[in-house]
Amino acid sequence: MNLSIEQCQHYIHALKNGVVPDQDLSPLSVGRADILEEFYRCLNGMKRHESYVKFLCGPYGSGKSFMLTSIKQQALQKGFVTADIQMGHHTRLYSFESVYYRIMHHLSVHQTNQQHTSFEAIFDLWISQKRKENNQEKVSQEILRLMQALNHYNRSFARAFTAYLRARINQNRELSQAIVSWLTGEKNVPSHLKAQFDVVGQIDKHNAVDFLRAFSRLVYLLGYNGLVILVDELEYVMHERSDLRQISYDNLRFLIDQSYGGKLPHCLFVFAGTPELFNHEKKGIVTHEALNQRLGRSIERIQVPGDFRDLRQPVITLDPFRKEKWQHLTEQIVALYQKSYQFSPSINASSLRNWTMLELRKATSHGDFSIREYITKLIEVLDLMQQHPEKLNLSQSLDR
Secondary structure, X not given: OOOOHHHHHHHHHHHHOOOOOOOOOHHHOOOOHHHHHHHHHHHHHHOOOOOEEEEEEOOOOOOHHHHHHHHHHHHHHOOOEEEEXXXXXXXXXXXHHHHHHHHHOOEEOOOOOOOOEOHHHHHHHHHHHXXXXXXXXXXXXXHHHHHHHHHOOOHHHHHHHHHXXXXXXXXXXXXXXXXXXXXXXXXXXXXXXXXXOOOOOOOOOOOHHHHHHHHHHHHHHOOOOOEEEEEXXXXXXXXXXXXXXXXXXXXXXXHHHHHHOOOOOOEEEEEEEOHHHHHOOOOXXXXXXXXXXXXXXXXXXXXXXXXXXXXXXXXXXXXXXOHHHHHHHHHHHHHHHHHHHOOOOOOOHHHHHHHHHHHHHHHOOOOOOOHHHHHHHHHHHHHHXXXXXXXXXXXXXXXX
């Protein structure tokens, strides 16, 4: 394992607290290779102007957030811009302008070391790369091409972006910042500044998808392969008022139609939610017939012998781990722990797995537990063994 002690400790610290580490997840990628391969296929398809809307389905702690982070890392490495958001009080699917705002304020690119970047920073990276070419005429032509292309997607976006370029050239910082604020969904841009870049109003439910379409096109024109939007905790939609919940589902249906209809090119949406979101008879997606049909839920009810399943369907279910996957995960965690604390457990990984599962089953009335709960408990067991080696000496009889 080619990781420093500090990196291993960071993994262990995050995992013990039930959080996905904000660094390379390949040392922890267990049992989901086929799913990651499907998203690799989607990313390649985006380079051919295709778009996708995918859903990850699994109970709490099953690894949905882990998968979203893995997809994000894969996308960044392959030259995509990503945006990772979470449904909640400030991000409502029935209000797509709030989704657009969150997307524009949670952007990431591979060229920066920060978790998130900004609209302005992405454009600055492009400008700095073009300056290295030392061909002012070529840069001017490419900027003209950007403006002309954006005009086909949304004239207000194109007009504001043109004004932004002029403000940058004229070193008018106040105006350029006001334009960026407006383009990224801020609502409190002074009217006298908006008048200077010839726009009225603000981004709302009627134009938010058009602005996202224009931004995804801009991302592609700036040399990226596309825009990957990752949305966690979609089940929050179920807690909305019934009329707002139906609007949310209709917005999802609209995104699917726009994406597969070629009107949102170079975009990948990945939504993660619990099984209840898809199956709840009164509040779930099954209550919206048009959306339910597009997700192909009837296909998943067909019983197929063996482990065969169609990962190219919109909905990918995160199946429970089997024994060999639990074992592999245990070995990976133990290897990280050993390097973190220079500590080797007195029992083997199989015994650790059995003891951890025994403790979890004793702690839950139904005997079931999630991957997150297992990892947290395993590290707790390792911590006890490392801190109390003399008092806690487990017998090899735990190995079953």
